Amino acid sequence: MLCCPLDQLPLTLTDRHARCANGHHFDRSREGYWPLLPAHFKRSRDPGDSRDMVRARGRFLDQGHYRALVNAMRTLLADAELPIGQYVLDAGCGEGYYLHQLQQQLGWPAHQCVGMDISKWAVRDAAKRASAITWVVGTNRQPPVAPASARLLLCLFGFQCYPAFHDVLAPGGELLLADPGPDHLLELRQLLYAEVQHKPLPTAARAEAAGLEAVAQQRVRYRISLDAAALADLALMTPHFFRANAERRAALAKLESLSVQLDVVLHRLRRPAI
Numbered sequence: 001m002l003c004c005p006l007d008q009l010p011l012t013l014t015d016r017h018a019r020c021a022n023g024h025h026f027d028r029s030r031e032g033y034w035p036l037l038p039a040h041f042k043r044s045r046d047p048g049d050s051r052d053m054v055r056a057r058g059r060f061l062d063q064g065h066y067r068a069l070v071n072a073m074r075t076l077l078a079d080a081e082l083p084i085g086q087y088v089l090d091a092g093c094g095e096g097y098y099l100h101q102l103q104q105q106l107g108w109p110a111h112q113c114v115g116m117d118i119s120k121w122a123v124r125d126a127a128k129r130a131s132a133i134t135w136v137v138g139t140n141r142q143p144p145v146a147p148a149s150a151r152l153l154l155c156l157f158g159f160q161c162y163p164a165f166h167d168v169l170a171p172g173g174e175l176l177l178a179d180p181g182p183d184h185l186l187e188l189r190q191l192l193y194a195e196v197q198h199k200p201l202p203t204a205a206r207a208e209a210a211g212l213e214a215v216a217q218q219r220v221r222y223r224i225s226l227d228a229a230a231l232a233d234l235a236l237m238t239p240h241f242f243r244a245n246a247e248r249r250a251a252l253a254k255l256e257s258l259s260v261q262l263d264v265v266l267h268r269l270r271r272p273a274i
Contacts, residue, residue: 001087001114002136005036005144009017016179032127033135036144045113054095057237061097064235065224067105067122069178069264070101072220077106077176086151086170087112090200091140092158094119094201096126099133099154116143118159145169152176174211177204181219181263188235188260191252192244199249204267220264228256 002011004020009237011018011026018026028034037047049057082088088108091100091113103113110132117123120137127135138144141160148170155165156178179202189196204214204243226234233242235252244252 001145002034002036002150003146005038005041005138005142008147009110010146011144026076029124029127031124031125032131033137035120036136036138038148041139041142046120048117050119051093051121051150053237054119054121054125056233058095058097058129060230060233061095063230065098065226065230066096067261068222069097069220070105072218072266073098073102073156073176074105075100076216076218076266080106080152080174082108082112084149086149086173087114088152088154089143089145089150090115090154090156091143091161091165092155093117093126094122094158095186096122096129096133096135099126100130102154103130103133114145116140117146120201124128128264130139140164145197147273148173159207162207164211165207166210166212166271169212169271170233171271173271174215175207175267175271177207177269179265179267181221181265183221183261183263185238185240186263187258188231188238188252189240191255191258192235192240192248194248202265202267204269207267207269212271214267215270216266216268218266220262220266222262223259224262225259226257228253231255231258231260234260 004024006024007022009020016028039161041113062252093099097114099115114134114140115126116136123135140159147167150168153175
């Protein structure tokens with residue numbers, strides 16, 4: 001299922017090495033993931049989430065604060081099939097929490113699951129979380145996977161590149177999107193910004209314009225109560241913390257607890273079978 005990021009030829013994998021027919025060679029990392037992001041694909045020296053952001057997100061998610069969201073994803077995908085020879089690709093997998101949870105809850109074979117992220121720190125932690133899943137450092141703009149090969153593609157709060165997603169999906173394959181709703185983490189944003197921007201409810205219009213058909217939609221809303229440690233992790237795992245000034249960060253650090261609104265819109269779409 002993996003392809004050479006340089007010429008899109010299939011990769012032949014052994015336990016430690018990958019090679020394409022043109023001789024491009026990639027070594028599996030000591031942590032167990034495949035580094036398939038060439039230097040000229042990067043827009044910075046160390047793209048994606050930092051080590052601190054990844055670790056904060058891992059701690060936060062492992063406490064179960066987003067478990068109800070995972071349950072909603074599981075229900076939305078309950079009838080999705082995963083035939084032999086096809087696979088699930090989590091594009092922007094982060095530290096692997098969502099893919100691992102869905103793989104376990106829906107009974108997907110681990111060897112038919114691939115997680116990809118542009119952050120090497122995220123993929124390192126994902127490989128430690130679930131070593132039986134295939135983890136890749138790569139970019140959603142040019143996924144190093146075979147065209148028309150993915151039965152199911154996940155993009156859960158990740159960078160959305162719909163032309164690439166359409167090309168990666170097999171005919172009849174499906175895409176699950178998770179986007180923040182207008183009130184997502186509203187209380188946190190009110191603390192960190194002088195003025196909070198209220199965005200409209202996210203739609204799947206861009207995905208549909210790329211040739212994908214809407215199948216289902218669900219809005220998931222609930223509140224979570226966070227202590228100081230969980231609140232600090234939530235702030236650090238989002239871009240909001242880095243956009244706030246020092247005074248507002250300090251005010252947030254003084255809080256002992258906070259009730260926060262979660263507001264997420266899930267879209268399930270399909271590439272037409274013909």
